Amino acid sequence: xxxxxxxxxxxxxxxxxxxxxxxxxxxxxxxxxxxxxxxxxxxxxxxxxxxxxxxxxxxxxxxxxxxxxxxxxxxxxxxxxxxxxxxxxxxxxxxxxxxxxxxxxxxxxxxxxxxxxxxxxxxxxxxxxxxxxxxxxxxxxxxxxxxxxxxxxxxxxxxxxxxxxxxxxxxxxxxxxxxxxxxxxxxxxxxxxxxxxxxxxxxxxxxxxxxxxxxxxxxxxxxxxxxxxxxxxxxxxxxxxxxxxxxxxxxxxxxxxxxxxxxxxxxxxxxxxxxxxxxxxxxxxxxxxxxxxxxxxxxxxxxxxxxxxxxxxxxxxxxxxxxxxxxxxxxxxxxx
Numbered sequence: 380x381x382x383x384x385x386x387x388x389x390x391x392x393x394x395x396x397x398x399x400x401x402x403x404x405x406x407x408x409x410x411x412x413x414x415x416x417x418x419x420x421x422x423x424x425x426x427x428x429x430x431x432x433x434x435x436x437x438x439x440x441x442x443x444x445x446x447x448x449x450x451x452x453x454x455x456x457x458x459x460x461x462x463x464x465x466x467x468x469x470x471x472x473x474x475x476x477x478x479x480x481x482x483x484x485x486x487x488x489x490x491x492x493x494x495x496x497x498x499x500x501x502x503x504x505x506x507x508x509x510x511x512x513x514x515x516x517x518x519x520x521x522x523x524x525x526x527x528x529x530x531x532x533x534x535x536x537x538x539x540x541x542x543x544x545x546x547x548x549x550x551x552x553x554x555x556x557x558x559x560x561x562x563x564x565x566x567x568x569x570x571x572x573x574x575x576x577x578x579x580x581x582x583x584x585x586x587x588x589x590x591x592x593x594x595x596x597x598x599x600x601x602x603x604x605x606x607x608x609x610x611x612x613x614x615x616x617x618x619x620x621x622x623x624x625x626x627x628x629x630x631x632x633x634x635x636x637x638x639x640x641x642x643x644x645x646x647x648x649x650x651x652x653x654x655x656x657x658x659x660x661x662x663x664x665x666x667x668x669x670x671x672x673x674x675x676x677x678x679x680x681x682x683x684x685x686x687x688x689x690x691x692x693x694x695x696x697x698x699x700x701x702x703x704x705x706x707x708x709x710x711x712x713x714x715x
Contacts, residue, residue, distance in 0.1 A: 415551045418558055419485055423468040425561050426511040440567055441560065441574045443516035450509040452501040453710045457696060459660055460497045462517040462597075464585060465489045466549065466557055470510030471502045476544060477647030483546045488553070490585060492517070492597045493543040493608050494615060495646055496656040513561065515581065519608070523598040525582050532587065541604070543597075543645045547589030556580045606631040607645045610638060614650065618657040619681035624650050658682065659695050666700050667707050673700045 430437060430448035437446050449470070460474070471484040475498040483489045503510045525531060560577045563570050585591050596604035609631045614622070627650070628638040642650050658680040665671040665679060677688035693699050698706060 411551060415554065418551065418554045419468070421558055422466070422554070422561070423485075423511060425558075426468045426513060429564065430511065440564060440570055443518070443578075444513065444560065446511075446513045446561075448509050448511055449501050449503065450506050452503060452510065455498045455500045457496070457498055457660060457663070459657065460491045460495045460499075460544070462493060462519070463489075463491050463514045464517055464581065465491075465512060465514040466554075467510070467512040469508060470504070470512070472510070472512075473500045473502070474498070474544070475500075476542070479542070479647060481544055481546050486549055487546050488549045489544065489546050490517075490590075490594070491544045492593055492604075493611050493645060495543050496648070496653065496660065497544075513557070515560075515578070517582075517594075519598045521578065522582055522586075522594055525579060525586065526595055526598060531583070541590075541593055541596075541644060542647065543593075543604075543607075545590045545593060550588065553581065553584040553588065556584060601632075603641050604645065606633055607638075607641050610642060610650070611646070611653075614654055615657060618654055618661065619679065621681070622651060622654050655691060656695070659692055662688070662692065663696065663700075663703070667704055676700075 426446050426448070429439075429446055433448055434450055435447060438444075439446060455475075465483070466488050467483060467485050469485065471482060472489075474481045474489070476495055481489065501510045556577055560574065560581065563574055563577075582594075586594055593604065596602045597608050599605055610627050610633075613627050613630060624635055624638065628635045631638070633641070639649060642648075642653070646653055648656070662676040662680045662682075665676040666673060671679070673689070674685050677685050682688040689699055692703070696703050
């Protein structure tokens with residue numbers, strides 16, 4: 380869930396390159412340090428140039444690829460993290476899922492394999508060194524097609540569920556593919572043909588690196604991860620309806636106890652907690668950006684009691700709805 384309206388990125392002719400001091404050398408211990416550091420510097424340069432004068436997120440000409448610049452981050456932000464692959468060029472970010480913390484920086488990338496309610500916090504060194512990064516949405520159909528390729532090396536992975544998010548070390552091969560995808564904005568006519576090819580390469584690198592088996596399990600039919608991913612989609616589609624765990628368990632071919640167990644493994648929360656989080660975040664979006672009344676927002680997302688809604692809203696976001704809206708307007712900083 381994103382309360383930020385995406386600007387559309389279009390490369391400007393004759394853009395001024397950032398000063399050399401804006402491109403700090405980032406030490407790496409990749410097998411080819413010099414090449415790796417050079418690629419990191421190029422990533423920082425490109426995102427810095429493309430987002431110059433912008434605060435927030437920009438949708439690029441490549442479907443599913445966003446780049447972003449954050450100069451003055453505010454407090455922790457609540458969001459539902461979609462399945463993505465994310466890389467940071469400058470700064471760092473912490474994501475909280477329940478009591479667990481996932482932190483990544485220019486030396487690491489993050490993968491979310493299912494929709495997960497998270498709390499995020501961006502860190503920057505100074506206004507002169509903003510948080511710069513990119514994220515690429517992951518399409519389960521593309522992952523499934525790649526897994527179906529007979530030439531894809533097979534991975535040995537147990538049929539079990541695991542947390543639907545992980546952080547892994549960034550290597551030169553993956554970073555090189557990311558750069559080639561980003562460079563396509565210098566030659567837009569190449570995007571329709573080359574972008575899908577590079578996206579496929581990135582997915583291949585993710586499947587073969589670190590915890591890539593998690594992505595395989597998410598789309599592999601009849602795996603526990605795949606069943607939980609289906610349960611999450613069902614809950615998202617009907618988040619405003621009464622939760623019937625028995626019906627969901629039947630639809631994904633699991634027992635109720637097994638669904639509860641594996642759902643918590645993947646999301647760090649029970650199905651009821653997950654639905655409550657979805658409802659509250661959708662209601663917050665309606666209150667903050669659609670100027671909907673508190674009572675109407677509560678009813679729209681499925682609450683029968685406005686007082687219960689306000690209590691649970693305060694517990695999640697730290698303030699009652701109207702006070703939260705005033706605070707949000709004062710910050711003038713949309714949720715990312």
